Amino acid sequence: MKKENIRIVFMGTPEFAVESLKALVENGYNVVAVVTQPDKPVGRHQEQLQPSPVKLYALKHNLPVLQPVKMKDADFIEELRSYKADMQVVVAFRMLPEIVWSMPRLGTFNVHAALLPQYRGAAPINWAVINGETETGVTTFFLDKDIDTGRIILQKPFAIPDTADVEYVYDGLMYLGAKIAMETIDLIASKLPEDSLDNVDFSAVLDGISAPQVCEDAELHHAPKIFKETCEINWNQSAKKVYDFVRGLSPYPGTWSTLCSIEDNGVKPLIMKVYKTAKSDRASVGTPGTLVVEKTRLYVNTSDNLLELLDIQLTGKKRMDVRSFLNGFKEIEKYRF
Incomplete structure (x- = not known):
């Protein structure tokens, strides 16, 4: 026919x-x-x-x-x-x-x-x-x-x-x-x-x-269907797991994590969306979710290796590369996920 x-x-x-x-x-x-x-x-x-x-x-x-x-x-x-x-x-x-x-x-x-x-x-x-x-x-x-x-x-x-x-x-x-x-x-x-x-x-x-x-x-x-709760990053996983998780939800709806002050200073937590990361063969140097700042680069400790953040977005702000974020966000070393 x-x-x-x-x-x-x-x-x-x-x-x-x-x-x-x-x-x-x-x-x-x-x-x-x-x-x-x-x-x-x-x-x-x-x-x-x-x-x-x-x-x-x-x-x-x-x-x-x-x-x-x-x-x-x-x-x-x-x-x-x-x-x-x-x-x-x-x-x-x-x-x-x-x-x-x-x-x-x-x-x-x-x-x-x-x-x-x-x-x-x-x-x-x-x-x-x-x-x-x-x-x-x-x-x-x-x-x-x-x-x-x-x-x-x-x-x-x-x-x-x-x-x-x-x-x-x-x-x-x-x-x-x-x-x-x-x-x-x-x-x-x-x-x-x-x-x-x-x-x-x-x-x-x-x-x-x-x-x-x-x-x-x-x-x-x-x-299963993706919900907002589905998109929260678990930093206790391996860097590869987190890397795949981020790209599997990028650019929409986008993964997110809560950025908190490590000091008891009353600073409100911030929600950060993470759109792009890069794997690293460098072993983690701290507990999962803590940050490592190296000039214009930002890494997060996972259960095994450091994971580099590349593109992010704070609530109420525009999506940006990490270099631009670090230029405008002071004392990032006093925060962790």
Whole structure:
């Protein structure tokens, strides 16, 4: 079957999903509607509504947009069904109820930013970098009743350099995800007859191009949602652990630590965000969290080696390099994390 004849409903919200939607639209796939999150209130008084990046792209290309508050809402289900989609493509969206993911005859597949079954969950890119992985990737799989457990269709690996932060990996997987989305649709289309779908055993076709996830012998890493508390640095770990933790959350949301005076002088603690560090082969010379100042360079003791801070930001201040920070922050040697 030609790809142009497969009616597709696309579901996604953030910038990561836009690249996949853009790839489908610009390469002649038949996207008949887009489902995304409701507009988000922003501003000091939450008086403005901000549309999602996916919605902005869809409106620019005259695609119908559905924004359900609840995925089981009867009116939404009726409207979604009216588009008579053969397939649904999900990229960085929300958990779908069975009434939604089971609706199209060619199934609903998701583009997940990891090599399943590893890193199931909401933040696979962050956790892969935090855990010091040297490789991740993207996976397409058919949705089922559980989160990220469905039958795998295709996978593509992506190397993670030791110096890469999460932004680098995010961008790489965003483009790789768009590519695998198209290849997955092409694969499904290639297994369908050209003329009529009236007598097709769709279950057999979809099972024939996918395989169940194998988990028995694997040590599974999970990817839970990131919260503010998740981002606090634990200096009692090794320098390598802290280094990976920082780059796994940089530039957003950013790791943080509390900078405290070592003297009992009533000085209030300061929150410092840490965006970039550099590893060192120099052994720690103090307890974890204490500082070592060497002219224009700032190090922190960890459980084994010194870790150099490069880019930081104090609450209420701009992000800056450590040289600039030390020029304006006097007596830093009287503080510790």
